[in-house]
Amino acid sequence: MKSIPRLLLIASGMILVTACSKQQVPTATVLEAEMLDESFASIDSGKTPIFLAWEKAPKVVKRVMPEYPEEAIQDGAEGSVLLNIVVDEKGVVLEAIVISADPPGIFDEAAISAMKQWVFEPAEQAGIPIKVRLGYPIKFTLAERER
Numbered sequence: 001m002k003s004i005p006r007l008l009l010i011a012s013g014m015i016l017v018t019a020c021s022k023q024q025v026p027t028a029t030v031l032e033a034e035m036l037d038e039s040f041a042s043i044d045s046g047k048t049p050i051f052l053a054w055e056k057a058p059k060v061v062k063r064v065m066p067e068y069p070e071e072a073i074q075d076g077a078e079g080s081v082l083l084n085i086v087v088d089e090k091g092v093v094l095e096a097i098v099i100s101a102d103p104p105g106i107f108d109e110a111a112i113s114a115m116k117q118w119v120f121e122p123a124e125q126a127g128i129p130i131k132v133r134l135g136y137p138i139k140f141t142l143a144e145r146e147r
Contacts, residue, residue: 049131050086050131050132050133052132052133054123054124054125054130054132055124055125055126056123056124056125057123058087058091058120058121058122058123058132058134059120059121060118060119060120060121061091061119061120061121062117062118062119063118064114064115064117064118065114066107066110066111066113066114066115066138066140067110067113067114068110068140069106069107069109069110071106072106072107072140073142076142077103077106077140077142078140078141078142079101079102079103079106079107079139079140080101080102080107080137080138080139080140081098081100081101081107081108081111081137081138081140082098082099082100082101082135082136082137082138083096083097083098083099083111083112083115083135083136083137083138084096084097084098084099084133084134084135085097085115085133085134085135085136086131086132086133086134087120087122087123087131087132087134088122088131089122089129089130089131090122090129091119091120091121091122091129092119092120093115093116093117093118093119093120094131096111096112096115096116097112098111098112099135107138107140110140111138115136115138
C-alpha cells in the first residue's frame with residue numbers, strides 16, 4: 001500500500017528570547033515541533049531542489065541566540081519574527097528571510113543575524129544529506145528580574 005504524504009509542517013521550532021529589564025542579557029527557550037518523514041521538494045530557481053520534508057530531520061548543532069535590541073528594551077517592546085531558512089547539505093544556513101514580524105522592523109535584523117550563525121546536522125533523505133527549507137518562529141519578550 002502506497003503511503004500518503006502528510007501535511008507540510010513549516011515551523012520546526014519555537015525560540016523564546018527573553019531580556020531582563022535591569023540586565024540586558026537575553027535568554028532563550030526552544031520548543032521543538034514534529035518533523036515530517038515524507039519527501040517533498042520545491043524548485044529553487046532551477047538549482048538543487050530544496051526539500052520541505054525528509055526522513056531524518058536536521059538537528060541543531062550550534063545555536064546562537066539573538067541579541068535583544070537595545071531600543072526595544074528601552075521602549076519595553078516585545079514581539080515575534082517568523083523566519084524562513086534554507087539549510088544546505090553541510091548544515092550551513094544559506095538563507096534567512098523574514099516571513100512576518102510583529103511589530104515589523106524591530107527584531108528582524110537580530111533574528112536574521114543570529115540564525116545565519118546556526119549550524120545543523122543536515123537533514124537526510126535515503127541516507128543522503130539534503131538541502132531543506134524550514135520555518136523558525138522567534139519570540140522576543142521582556143521579563144522582570146527576580147530579586
